[in-house]
Amino acid sequence: MAPALSQPLLLFCQAILLGMAAALLYDLLRAFRLRLPRLTSALDILYCMAAGLAVFLFMLRRAQGQLRLYLLLGAVGGGVLFFTAFSPFLRPVWDFLLHHLAFLLHLSGIDLRGAENLCKKIGRWGKNLFYFIRKRYTIKNTEHGRRLYRGGGRPGKSRPTAKEAVQRKRPH
Structure with a gap:
């Protein structure tokens, strides 16, 4: 037992x-x-x-x-x-x-504070690089593919809306 x-x-x-x-x-x-x-x-x-x-x-x-x-x-x-x-x-x-x-x-x-500051600097650099690449991508794709409207024009004149453009084309 x-x-x-x-x-x-x-x-x-x-x-x-x-x-x-x-x-x-x-x-x-x-x-x-x-x-x-x-x-x-x-x-x-x-x-x-x-x-x-x-x-x-x-x-x-x-x-x-x-x-x-x-x-x-x-x-x-x-x-x-x-x-x-x-x-x-x-x-x-x-x-x-x-x-x-x-x-x-x-x-x-x-000194861990130095390492922390280094990581912050690398993070800021990466963030700026990301924004730069995104902006460059947008510029490259819109430059060649279609015409960019910059908003200029003669003072006092505005572009007609789609409804007004259709009404102008129709004879009354």
């Missing part, structure tokens, strides 16, 4: 470890989200994709493709265990590491 009980117990413990790993990743990404609020949605999407893939592969490989409730409860319990027991101690560590990583990037001369 011991081998029949040990397999589900082992899977439950692995599910707890999976939940703790997912919570660890969330806690690590929290430090980035607090420092860079613009990346919050991108980091949340990244986390959801990573955690979903991990749970899917765990259920596929370890649980042999069977969705078992005790495995989901183990994963949630592992996350709760991590946030209550380990997260308060690791949060200052993540902040410390992220602060020093930002300082090292600053010292190494990686």
Whole structure:
């Protein structure tokens, strides 16, 4: 009877470890989200994709493709265990590491504002090029295909409308 009980117990413990790993990743990404609020949605999407893939592969490989409730409860319990027991101690560590990583990037001369300005200049250049090509295409096609009316003419005279032109041609 011991081998029949040990397999589900082992899977439950692995599910707890999976939940703790997912919570660890969330806690690590929290430090980035607090420092860079613009990346919050991108980091949340990244986390959801990573955690979903991990749970899917765990259920596929370890649980042999069977969705078992005790495995989901183990994963949630592992996350709760991590946030209550380990997260308060690791949060200052993540902040410390992220602060020093930002300082090292600053010292190494990686200036992201310069790259942002370069991208803006390339975007403006591309936009102007697009408008120039569109204008040139319009000019080339209207120059040779049909006569362009420039709106000039003798003062006081206007071109007749289509209805007036038909009435002038008809004798009364």
